[in-house]
Amino acid sequence: MQTVLTIAGFDPSSGAGISADLMVFAAHGLFGTACITGLTVQSTVGVRPAHPVEASVVGATLDCLQEDLPPVGIKIGMLSSSNNIRVISSYIEKLRLTDRDISGHVIIVLDPVLRSSSGRELVDYAGVELLRERLFPLVDWVTPNIEELAILSDLKIAGRDDLPAACWTLQNRTAQLPGGRLGIVATGGHLDPPDDFLLTPSGEEIWLPGERVETRSTHGTGCAFSSAFLSRLVLGDSPADAARGAKLYVAEAMRTAVGRGLGNGPLNHLWPFDQPNIEVSDAAERSAG
Amino acid sequence: MQTVLTIAGFDPSSGAGISADLMVFAAHGLFGTACITGLTVQSTVGVRPAHPVEASVVGATLDCLQEDLPPVGIKIGMLSSSNNIRVISSYIEKLRLTDRDISGHVIIVLDPVLRSSSGRELVDYAGVELLRERLFPLVDWVTPNIEELAILSDLKIAGRDDLPAACWTLQNRTAQLPGGRLGIVATGGHLDPPDDFLLTPSGEEIWLPGERVETRSTHGTGCAFSSAFLSRLVLGDSPADAARGAKLYVAEAMRTAVGRGLGNGPLNHLWPFDQPNIEVSDAAERSAG
Numbered sequence: 001m002q003t004v005l006t007i008a009g010f011d012p013s014s015g016a017g018i019s020a021d022l023m024v025f026a027a028h029g030l031f032g033t034a035c036i037t038g039l040t041v042q043s044t045v046g047v048r049p050a051h052p053v054e055a056s057v058v059g060a061t062l063d064c065l066q067e068d069l070p071p072v073g074i075k076i077g078m079l080s081s082s083n084n085i086r087v088i089s090s091y092i093e094k095l096r097l098t099d100r101d102i103s104g105h106v107i108i109v110l111d112p113v114l115r116s117s118s119g120r121e122l123v124d125y126a127g128v129e130l131l132r133e134r135l136f137p138l139v140d141w142v143t144p145n146i147e148e149l150a151i152l153s154d155l156k157i158a159g160r161d162d163l164p165a166a167c168w169t170l171q172n173r174t175a176q177l178p179g180g181r182l183g184i185v186a187t188g189g190h191l192d193p194p195d196d197f198l199l200t201p202s203g204e205e206i207w208l209p210g211e212r213v214e215t216r217s218t219h220g221t222g223c224a225f226s227s228a229f230l231s232r233l234v235l236g237d238s239p240a241d242a243a244r245g246a247k248l249y250v251a252e253a254m255r256t257a258v259g260r261g262l263g264n265g266p267l268n269h270l271w272p273f274d275q276p277n278i279e280v281s282d283a284a285e286r287s288a289g
Numbered sequence: 290m291q292t293v294l295t296i297a298g299f300d301p302s303s304g305a306g307i308s309a310d311l312m313v314f315a316a317h318g319l320f321g322t323a324c325i326t327g328l329t330v331q332s333t334v335g336v337r338p339a340h341p342v343e344a345s346v347v348g349a350t351l352d353c354l355q356e357d358l359p360p361v362g363i364k365i366g367m368l369s370s371s372n373n374i375r376v377i378s379s380y381i382e383k384l385r386l387t388d389r390d391i392s393g394h395v396i397i398v399l400d401p402v403l404r405s406s407s408g409r410e411l412v413d414y415a416g417v418e419l420l421r422e423r424l425f426p427l428v429d430w431v432t433p434n435i436e437e438l439a440i441l442s443d444l445k446i447a448g449r450d451d452l453p454a455a456c457w458t459l460q461n462r463t464a465q466l467p468g469g470r471l472g473i474v475a476t477g478g479h480l481d482p483p484d485d486f487l488l489t490p491s492g493e494e495i496w497l498p499g500e501r502v503e504t505r506s507t508h509g510t511g512c513a514f515s516s517a518f519l520s521r522l523v524l525g526d527s528p529a530d531a532a533r534g535a536k537l538y539v540a541e542a543m544r545t546a547v548g549r550g551l552g553n554g555p556l557n558h559l560w561p562f563d564q565p566n567i568e569v570s571d572a573a574e575r576s577a578g
Contacts, residue, residue: 022303032303057330
């Protein structure tokens with residue numbers, strides 16, 4: 001059971017952020033650790049202002065985990081502040097100096113969360129630049145949705161046909177270290193049909209057919225996709241298989257979700273497990289004092 | 290699938306705090322939400338300083354969750370600051386005003402975490418007083434270990450025989466609202482044999498035999514016990530059955546844990562689940578760029 005790390009925000013309603021990521025990792029048989037970059041106050045109805053965690057705490061957390069529970073894979077989500085982007089970049093730079101020699105390459109998937117699904121901006125313009133210039137060159141994969149891809153590639157995306165050019169533009173402008181190329185999964189959840197487009201580091205183009213699931217339980221689908229994609233890469237899937245598997249995982253997690261809350265409810269992250277085998281006595285007595 | 294809430298600290302290594310609590314809830318078939326009171330920087334080796342979350346963020350989080358995903362049970366763990374104790378007490382006071390009329394009594398279990406298992410003080414003296422005077426009267430159960438019980442009852446506890454008197458003292462000095470009595474599970478994990486002592490709100494005394502599990506995986510056993518105890522109460526267990534079941538749950542989680550990290554590793558919180566049913570292609574190709 002390998003260890004994977006999520007660096008992301010915190011969502012009290014467990015639909016997104018590190019709580020969701022830890023469940024996705026568990027559903028793939030992986031042990032998850034977590035570094036929180038910001039506390040959001042949110043429920044299924046929407047996101048209120050986020051409270052960034054101080055960069056010094058983020059840095060100390062990453063160092064502490066690295067010493068004791070070094071991950072074989074990392075998922076990066078919401079980063080909350082430019083200082084956090086800097087600290088996380090420094091951490092990964094150190095990792096990249098050693099990871100080819102000692103423990104093998106640590107797989108890193110970055111979900112470039114620029115705004116929440118309810119429309120709130122989570123990263124400012126300077127943050128986007130920093131993300132693209134400093135962090136993208138250090139990671140293996142990014143998983144932007146259409147809107148994020150448009151911002152990151154500086155191209156308009158009117159529909160499905162615009163995806164390949166935008167991905168090529170983003171890949172070409174990212175000088176990945178040490179001389180590699182950025183892998184991109186552009187998630188087309190808002191397209192019809194909701195197909196994803198994969199551009200691999202070697203320049204292979206792959207369309208991944210999606211299916212529309214009719215449900216209100218759509219909170220954190222992007223988080224779940226990127227964590228599932230990372231999980232499957234860590235477990236040895238090829239990129240295309242990992243993206244396909246992650247897509248199926250998310251679709252099933254939407255399909256089997258119980259409607260919860262007044263807005264867009266959380267996914268059923270643990271669907272790959274059967275019901276837990278806990279026996280509880282059916283005594284009517286309750287503990288209420 | 291009912292919703293339960295944990296109000297506790299955050300542990301990046303997932304062994305304790307809200308990450309562990311959410312796993313315990315899931316292992317009991319419950320949906321968990323979480324409010325973080327403080328960020329600790331810790332691994333299996335020990336706890337470094339905690340960073341309290343601002344009371345205003347804690348309050349906003351509790352209100353946000355209550356509006357959209359009201360819990361039927363609450364577990365309270367590390368509180369990090371006196372201001373957090375005040376905000377949480379206010380939240381529960383409001384809950385107690387309405388919960389008998391509308392949705393039934395919300396079961397609340399408080400794990401009075403006063404210091405970490407590695408010995409660091411997590412609550413100062415004023416915090417202990419506030420906890421005992423303001424929060425204890427509002428909850429149904431507290432789950433102190435021997436050391437915490439000694440502090441809370443102001444009595445010396447040299448061994449097993451001292452537990453009942455200390456529990457009676459603590460129960461008698463707590464004027465639970467509205468006129469009820471505080472239930473206490475004194476966890477004897479450091480006794481030999483590691484038996485627990487249960488004093489119910491109605492004054493029943495019950496000894497719960499424990500077993501010593503030989504393992505280094507002991508990180509967060511107190512967190513796991515209190516969350517499992519709450520889970521079973523919510524599911525309808527009697528207090529004695531809930532405590533017995535929670536004890537068995539923790540023992541099995543220790544027994545089946547994989548040694549992880551250099552110190553005291555996390556429990557196997559998800560043992561009640563079988564292996565996840567995720568197929569991963571065994572393609573040797575890795576995503577490394």
